[in-house]
Amino acid sequence: MYQYDQYDQRLVDERVAQFRDQTHRFLQGELTEDQFRPLRLMNGLYLQRHAPMLRVAIPYGLLSSRQLRKLADISRRYDKSVAHFTTRQNIQFNWPRLEDVPDILAELATVQMHAIQTSGACIRNVTSDPLAGVCPDEIEDPRPYCEIIRQWSTLHPEFSYLPRKFKIAVSGAAKDRAATQVHDIGLQMVKNDAGETGFEVLVGGGLGRTPIIGQTVRPFLAKADLLSYLEAVLRVYNRFGRRDNKYKARIKILLKETGIEDFTRQVEAEWAHIRGQLVLDTAEIERVKRHFTAPDYQPASAGTLETQATAEPRFDAWLRNNTTAHKIAGYRSVFLSLKPRGVPPGDVTDAQMEAIADLADRYSFGEVRATHTQNLVFADVNQDELLELWQRLATIGLATPNIGKATDMICCPGLDYCSLANASSISVAEDIYSRIDDIDYLHDLGDLRINISGCMNGCAHQSVGHIGILGVDKKGEEWYQLTLGGSSSNDASLGERLGPAVDKASVAEAVETILQTYIELRHDDEPFLDTVRRLGINPFQERVYAHH
Amino acid sequence: MPIIKNGKIVNDTWHHLADDEPASAAPCTVSVARWLREKETLVAHGGALGLRIGGGDRMEEFVGDLDQFPLVVVEFPSMVDGRGFSVARLLRERHGYQGELRARGTFILDQVFYLWRVGFDALEFAPGVALEAALPRLQEFSVRYQAAADEPRPIYRQYAR
Structure with missing residues (x-):
């Protein structure tokens, strides 16, 4: 997964210092509630019914075991030993104290995490396919592009005070597991007639009060043009999106009121001006791609899994429901169900998070992914180890065989x-x-x-x-x-x-x-x-x- | 009234003329609506003239006149109305405006870094803001991921990463 370099780290550290100062000024009465609100929201902080809620970004759903242990530690020290995975692959703490939030952000920064733009009228955490890079139906791994978009959208000077929130999802597979059609911008990786991989760009999808399915504004966008095109869409939205009524402020309403033809024409005209100035260099794509290399896969033994499944019907049920095909023979991706009976969907305890981190190290190369359906994934599990993993997951309550079923709400x-x-x-x-x-x-x-x-x-x-x-x-x-x-x-x-x-x-x-x-x-x-x-x-x- | 200009606190002598206020020979700014209505009279008034732009003004109606204005003011009616950030970049990066580009309105210290990045070189805060506190915020972050008016290169062209 992506590792911060000195620039990424410095930015996050500086952001912690900035929020510490903002919180201090608010508590001193130097910032009014109206002034503090957009600032705290852009750091994921809501003032809620019982206590503040802090939403921490998990960029495109990808977590290391080290990060997960840090989240467990934070939940224990600053919360009630519980955290909640959201429908946008993020994680929330429901009981931190406002005064502690700068310290929590500082803790997060030590493991290359932050809460930047997890709320507010800005570009939110980019989401993606939880099976990115491992599913057999993939055109190209979308994660490098997600990371490039994450960096481009972070503290964007032009697009931090938009009419309303703005969500981008990227999918690289034939099956859309990232809900790209219900995002402000959905990017679906496609191949054009020349065999080049690029993006189909959908705009104006969204849920909430006025649910709308996104529409295609560009059937094929070359990778080099990714950032300039995003910037063109955002600029049209920032200038012309409605600001008079927050229920009509999403880009879907602008697109609907402008009409798809006119809207597309505006975006393309804007893009024509800037596409030559903002080119996504191949060297940068390659640099980021080097962070998403395949782990050291090992061959699996033939026939063992079938024998184990036949011998243990409960394992068989879990295997069929909670695991899915992998692009490498002998491997499967495993879903950890966060939907057992009697637990709020998406909730995990500190002890579970630590146990998951240990299991990720043991069975899935130290990585965990969050899904938009509020479950977790071990993307790379050798099938020889599935039985043992199932037994261990069962002991921590994360093996309910209900993925994609009625109780996976x-x-x-x-x-x-x-x-x-x-x-x-x-x-x-x-x-x-x-x-x-x-x-x-x-x-x-x-x-x-x-x-x-x-x-x-x-x-x-x-x-x-x-x-x-x-x-x-x-x-x-x-x-x-x-x-x-x-x-x-x-x-x-x-x-x-x-x-x-x-x-x-x-x-x-x-x-x-x-x-x-x-x-x-x-x-x-x-x-x-x-x-x-x-x-x-x-x-x-x-x-x-x-x-x- | 003091403002921030080119990274310093200076006293400002411009007067922002209301649409029904007669123009004197002193340096003054007018709204886009008034400019479009009274171009000839205003040019003849003798003093320096600046243009005040709102986020909703149609840029194509005045960008051809930009070289007549040593000062362009972009109005921020509220701190969450971010249209001015796009307007500033367009003026600087597309229309090549070289004069003083001033943000005026109810923005707060925490937005200064972004205002500076999109091309403003002058900030006229609402009364009561301690301008000294705003100066360090011009460089609040040392990392800039994006190209903007202050930095034409995205981060991957600024550094060998």
């Missing part, structure tokens, strides 16, 4: 922690979990994405959930709107609203009814999403609202 912190939330989400997830906990039933349901957000901001991406659940406040009570048929993958679509919101006590039952309806109506092993797309929402609607 994406869930925001909701009313329990977040000051923006209208309704709770964690307890709803728990209610649903309790109804589909049976392992055979879970696997019979197949691939299923249930996303639960506690407010319109949609941090849990409910609008692209196969089943989306959105908490709303109705006269002080928590109600929930259900949507069906969303997806953030290659076939991206927004879920369709099922009907009137249901009260909190009825959500889990409604989900159970939807799942029962699916089981009755599906053709053979037709996945849930396909059934919904084939039949539309009517049959589900009729059943859910039958008694209303």
Whole structure:
């Protein structure tokens, strides 16, 4: 993975000093709350319901075991020994003290980490495919470009006070595991007719209050033009994006109001001026690529895995659900499920983080990845060691065989922690979990994405959930709107609203009814999403609202 | 009123003329709207003339006139309105404006580094800001990843990394 050089390190150190000064001035009354707000947000710091929340960047989801141990240490010393992985591959601490945040940032800087631009109206942490560099369906490893974008976007003097937040995702594989179609800019690596690799550029996707699927503004962008094109899009947005209404300030609204043709023309005209001035040099691409070399893969023995799987059905279930194919024969990528029963989705304890770090060192070359579905990945595990790894993961509660299944829910912190939330989400997830906990039933349901957000901001991406659940406040009570048929993958679509919101006590039952309806109506092993797309929402609607 | 100019605190003699205020012979700035409406009269007024730009002004309407202005002021109506950062880079890097480029408004110390990077060489803070505290912030960071008005090379061309 990328290692800081002296310049990267110096910048992060200087940023710590800057934030220490800003916090001090705020506490001294030299900065007003209105002045401090954008500054602290650009360092990932929210002032929340119970305590500040600090969001730490995990650039494109990649963590070393050393960094993970530091996060464990911080959670123990400055928090309640818990941390929360987010839907943008970041990690959050929910209980630090404001006065301690500069010290936490200083700790992070010692392991080449920071909280720069994890919130605020600026370019956020770039996200990517958690299987980057190891999946068999890859056109090119997107991580070097993610790192180049990270550096370009860090403390960008022109684009730090945008109309609203700005999120970039990069995918290098045929299957989109980075949700590029629902980002402000989605970069999908593609090959052109000449066989060169570049980027298809999508703009204007986004979730939240007005979910929209991104549109292609440029089918092929050469690598040398990556930064100039990003700068052109950002400049058009910074100048012309709406600033009069924060709910209409995202680039998706600018694109919608301008129209894709006019918007594209503006971007291309801007780009024509600057593409010659801001060239991404091949030498720089090669320099960064050298940080993402393949580890020392070892051959695996033939046949052992099959024998082990046959002998132990629980291992077999985990193997089929929680591991995936690797580009190197004899290796698999392993998902660590952060969705066991009774734990808020995405939460890990300090002890678990340390255990994960040890296991990463032992089984996966010392690296861990965070996924946007709030799980973790060991990308490079030799199949001879899978059984042992499974046993060890099981002892720390991270081997629930539910990856991509109904209980692998994406869930925001909701009313329990977040000051923006209208309704709770964690307890709803728990209610649903309790109804589909049976392992055979879970696997019979197949691939299923249930996303639960506690407010319109949609941090849990409910609008692209196969089943989306959105908490709303109705006269002080928590109600929930259900949507069906969303997806953030290659076939991206927004879920369709099922009907009137249901009260909190009825959500889990409604989900159970939807799942029962699916089981009755599906053709053979037709996945849930396909059934919904084939039949539309009517049959589900009729059943859910039958008694209303 | 003191401002920061070329890295020093200096006393400023420019007067920012309201749109309905008669022009005297003293150095004054006018809004883009007024400039477009009263170009000929303003040129004839005799004193030095500067232009005040808002983030919403259409650049193509005045960029042809830039060489008439020894001072261009970019207004920052609030600290979170970042349009002026793009306007400054365009004036410097695209339209080759060489005169004094001044940021004026409610920005705070913590934005000074960015303002300097995008090409401002003068800062007119809202009243009450201690300008001495702003001076060290012109160089708040020693690392610049991006090319901008102050540094035409991105980091990978500044250093052998």
